[in-house]
Amino acid sequence: MNNAIPALATFGAGCFWGVEAQFRAIPGVLDAAVGYTGGDLDDPSYRQVCSGKTGHAEVVQLQFDPRQVDYATLLEVFFDSHNPTTLNRQGPDVGSQYRSVIFYHDQGQRAQAEVAKRQVDRSGRWPRPVVTAIEVAQTFYRAEEYHQQYLAKNGLGHCRL
Numbered sequence: 001m002n003n004a005i006p007a008l009a010t011f012g013a014g015c016f017w018g019v020e021a022q023f024r025a026i027p028g029v030l031d032a033a034v035g036y037t038g039g040d041l042d043d044p045s046y047r048q049v050c051s052g053k054t055g056h057a058e059v060v061q062l063q064f065d066p067r068q069v070d071y072a073t074l075l076e077v078f079f080d081s082h083n084p085t086t087l088n089r090q091g092p093d094v095g096s097q098y099r100s101v102i103f104y105h106d107q108g109q110r111a112q113a114e115v116a117k118r119q120v121d122r123s124g125r126w127p128r129p130v131v132t133a134i135e136v137a138q139t140f141y142r143a144e145e146y147h148q149q150y151l152a153k154n155g156l157g158h159c160r161l
Contacts, residue, residue: 014090
């Protein structure tokens with residue numbers, strides 16, 4: 001019998017603070033950590049990622065119990081949490097580190113991500129095409145501790161300007 005080893009999901013949807021808070025509120029999400037992935041610099045700092053020169057995206061990596069929340073639901077939250085039609089931009093945040101990206105951990109996640117992206121694109125919700133990238137998960141580098149649960153630590157409900 002499987003002792004419910006948590007599954008992983010990794011999403012980039014702009015500034016990671018607000019995205020982390022949204023995912024933490026979902027029953028079945030056991031943990032959410034903000035960090036960096038998708039680039040070519042080992043163990044980057046926030047300052048390095050913000051330079052736009054590392055190739056990394058700001059991401060949230062989730063540990064979730066698939067018996068309580070399925071990956072399709074996490075994909076819905078991901079697409080609802082940002083504008084997936086703006087290339088390398090979310091609101092005032094501009095640069096490849098803010099790109100819309102799904103990092104899949106297995107072929108099942110990849111297939112579900114592709115289906116979800118097509119559905120969102122065809123839904124008519126957005127006037128422009130969805131530009132979300134779907135890439136294989138790479139090494140996740142946990143962000144500095146002050147970024148973890150940043151909104152909660154600072155008494156903020158969201159990070160919108």
